[in-house]
Amino acid sequence: MTDDIGLITALLKNYEASANDGDAAALRRLYCDDAVLLPDRFDVFEGAERIEAFYAFAFSMLTLHLEFDIDPSRIVVAGDTAYATTTSTGTRFIKSANETVPEINRELWVFRNAQGAWKIARYCFNKAD
Helix, strand or coil: CCHHHHHHHHHHHHHHHHHHHCCHHHHHHCEEEEEEEECCCCCCEECHHHHHHHHHHHHHHEEEEEEEECCHHHEEEECCEEEEEEEEEEEEEECCCCEEEEEEEEEEEEEEEECCEEEEEEEEEEECC
16 A cells, blocks of 8 residues: 555545544545535535535534445545545434434545645545435
């Protein structure tokens, strides 16, 4: 495993932990300032500030308990850009309904390395159920 793949794997694990903690500010710090988020069944969110607002809104309505399947062989690094595909499984607790439902997603990530730090440049996910 190259150092870059290890750093990107750690970034994805940090994303997983921050999402499960419902920490929108921590998630924002994982993104490039000009990042783009394409969540399933929502608008496109551009810029770290709008992305943080999306997460804050989502976490006001739900709680996630996800585990990401991160396979280092699915992380490709090309210079200062990298991409990865992952899947995640777990549950989503819908606060208004007091209901827990399965959550299964497929994810596509694009990363950018700026000054030695990998960050999320683009993130897209959709439901696999």
